[in-house]
Amino acid sequence: MDSRISQIVKQLFAVDVAVHLTRPNSEFGDYATNVALTLASQLGMNPRVIAEKIADELHKTDNSVAAEVAGPGFINLRVSAKYLADALQSAWSDDYGSNNNGAGKTVVVEYPSPNMAKPYSVGHLRPGNQGWAVKRLMEVTGWKVITDNHLGDYGAPFGIWVTGFLHFSSEETLAKDGVYELGRVYIATKKALKDEQERGETALADEVQAWLIKLEQGDEQAKDFSLRFNKISLEHIHRVMDRLKISTDYELGEAFFAARGKAAVQRLLDDGVAVKNDDNSIIVPLEEYGFEVPLLVQKSNGAALYATTDLATILYREENWHPDRVIYCVGAEQQFYFTQLFAMAKKLGIKTDLYHLWFGTIDQKNDDGTRAKMSSRKGVVLMEELLNQAEAKARQVVGERTVSDDDIAKIALGAIKFSDFTSDRRTNILFDWDSIFALTGFSGPYIQYAAVRVNKILHDITAGDGDRADYDYTAEKVVIAKLLDYPETVQLAARDLEPHKVATYLYELARDLNRYYETTRIDESTSGARRARIELLAKVSQVFTHGLGLLGIEVPSQM
Numbered sequence: 001m002d003s004r005i006s007q008i009v010k011q012l013f014a015v016d017v018a019v020h021l022t023r024p025n026s027e028f029g030d031y032a033t034n035v036a037l038t039l040a041s042q043l044g045m046n047p048r049v050i051a052e053k054i055a056d057e058l059h060k061t062d063n064s065v066a067a068e069v070a071g072p073g074f075i076n077l078r079v080s081a082k083y084l085a086d087a088l089q090s091a092w093s094d095d096y097g098s099n100n101n102g103a104g105k106t107v108v109v110e111y112p113s114p115n116m117a118k119p120y121s122v123g124h125l126r127p128g129n130q131g132w133a134v135k136r137l138m139e140v141t142g143w144k145v146i147t148d149n150h151l152g153d154y155g156a157p158f159g160i161w162v163t164g165f166l167h168f169s170s171e172e173t174l175a176k177d178g179v180y181e182l183g184r185v186y187i188a189t190k191k192a193l194k195d196e197q198e199r200g201e202t203a204l205a206d207e208v209q210a211w212l213i214k215l216e217q218g219d220e221q222a223k224d225f226s227l228r229f230n231k232i233s234l235e236h237i238h239r240v241m242d243r244l245k246i247s248t249d250y251e252l253g254e255a256f257f258a259a260r261g262k263a264a265v266q267r268l269l270d271d272g273v274a275v276k277n278d279d280n281s282i283i284v285p286l287e288e289y290g291f292e293v294p295l296l297v298q299k300s301n302g303a304a305l306y307a308t309t310d311l312a313t314i315l316y317r318e319e320n321w322h323p324d325r326v327i328y329c330v331g332a333e334q335q336f337y338f339t340q341l342f343a344m345a346k347k348l349g350i351k352t353d354l355y356h357l358w359f360g361t362i363d364q365k366n367d368d369g370t371r372a373k374m375s376s377r378k379g380v381v382l383m384e385e386l387l388n389q390a391e392a393k394a395r396q397v398v399g400e401r402t403v404s405d406d407d408i409a410k411i412a413l414g415a416i417k418f419s420d421f422t423s424d425r426r427t428n429i430l431f432d433w434d435s436i437f438a439l440t441g442f443s444g445p446y447i448q449y450a451a452v453r454v455n456k457i458l459h460d461i462t463a464g465d466g467d468r469a470d471y472d473y474t475a476e477k478v479v480i481a482k483l484l485d486y487p488e489t490v491q492l493a494a495r496d497l498e499p500h501k502v503a504t505y506l507y508e509l510a511r512d513l514n515r516y517y518e519t520t521r522i523d524e525s526t527s528g529a530r531r532a533r534i535e536l537l538a539k540v541s542q543v544f545t546h547g548l549g550l551l552g553i554e555v556p557s558q559m
């Protein structure tokens, strides 16, 4: 209908205009447009007059549309349910919701990029959830997507691990507890380092540095430690990512880029882009980009740091993948760092759109009512423990019903992941077990349940071959209009990199569907109506699967 109105405008006023339809409050109509207002100054006409002319022309040519002019020149449109059903039918396809806007373009999406020294914690839940959703959004909008897990596998943690292991651990405990022992050692060593610093001593800190240097120089023992610890840690990361049902094409971590980074820094020095300080540290000044603070790209002792490896990462991706855009899914704490990093890239002449997709923290309500970053009595919340707890919760939710372990895992993940999308990603989210599993609220399980219910209806009732040609779809109008909104929802979510828009949409679809069931019985209808209804529900089911899939959530077979 938007294109029909464009046509009318062209015919009446001889101008080209893109008509955008919005969805007003249902008492005003099904759709609305302010095209008359936008044309008013261009045409030098009263917008109401323009609107009246468009409305008249619509009435003359299309008897399934009722147009009404409101206010200064809005056009409210009411269409028949049948008209919408036909529109849906012609827009429909097997990948309804997907589009090709990004065709020919390549995007690198980087997530969840956890750090090796410690067990996977809830701190890397959002990078994984948001990253996966953004990857899916890019894929269904036609982009070529390359995903990369930028592991934190280099730098101080390695030195801390080895020093800590030699002082505070043993082969037996390491064999028994794996990454959790490495995590414990890491924390214990950090504490010992802090105590030492307070005493004004440096023995332990020197040891940490010595191991780092050894590793850089290729010392055999250091390499052996590094390989073993990394293996333990990486196996753990993969186990957790498997449970989260996320994966990446590449896993090029900081370690991969350390030497490349130092070589790149040397080139920047040679080219005069970077500057060596008196203490031998190397910086890239960024004053011309509005930063008083330069970016430190090499430490005074010659060691590579975070920015060194990120510099090499940018160059490597440019050279090998030629992306149009790179999306870094990393928390809000690193905002300043990334604006500096991207300014440096500009200074190097890199034109790629580098985008820091940031998000807030996951908070919890403490017993005393205060709100704080999520933690447990033992410290950080471990991802594996959180998933175990979520699965136990999911079991409680399904109660007596027999539900497979596989479905339980899907419900648990659905609850956890969806909570990440209940508001704009930039806001801090409040993690609360009851609301994320609420079967009546804005939750993953609520939508999964709606999807399971549709699928059950589709399984139990056959459409038959009744004649649906005369069916008027009045009862289904709201649901049909909602389905028609889906492609634009996906388009906007992808354009703004805001997966929560899909979450909100799915919630509204589930809600509209539940209202529909309250008024309409699928199985007691005449054969034509039944066929029309079942075919519509099959479309709803497809959209649930597609939309939840964008959020990394699967539809259980039962719940």
Ligand code: ARG
Pocket (backbone or CB within 6 Å): 110, 113, 114, 115, 150, 151, 152, 310, 313, 328, 330
């Ligand atoms: N490992 C880092 C962290 O957990 C995130 C890495 C982000 N990516 C990057 N290219 N710097 O904080």
